[in-house]
Amino acid sequence: MKVLAQRLLSMIFESLNLPHSYIEDAVGEVYQNITISYYSPCPQPELSLDLQSHSDMVSYIF
Template sequence: MDIRESLQEYSIELKSLALKILNLIAEGLGMKHEEIEVLFEEGLQSMRLNYYPPCPQPELVTGLCHHSDPIGLTILLQINDVQGLQMKENEAWVRVLPLPNAFIVNVGDILEVQICINIRLY
């Protein structure tokens, strides 16, 4: 299997995982799973591969500026021990420690907005 086929298969599996997560979110909020699927099933899916090698002086590295994810979900697989991902907790930025064989799932802005709208409708 070449890299293109591997990435295509991985992408298909990630979409399936994303829909399962979205359905669990909908269930937790008392929404019908069809409502979430209508919003996201045919939506945009993209993949970005980054490699961040360990740095001997990480305090000197400038990464991405603070941001939130504008999309529905971000599914992140950290494959080494580089602690580049941070999240805001109690107004402070804290590093997210990589967990072996685990995905990190970020809920994006559009999902937060849509959930707020749906909750108000009930």
């Protein structure tokens, strides 16, 4: 699964004109799951509630 994930990420980065090793170059070898989400812009922002930005819980391995 790790090899498949690396291959998929490599293709995604190349499609964005980034080096295929973008993640490894930025953070080193990755030992965790990565979730990538895209939220399109709100088509009617005047109708939205002003909520805080989303943030993921950060966990550290010691």
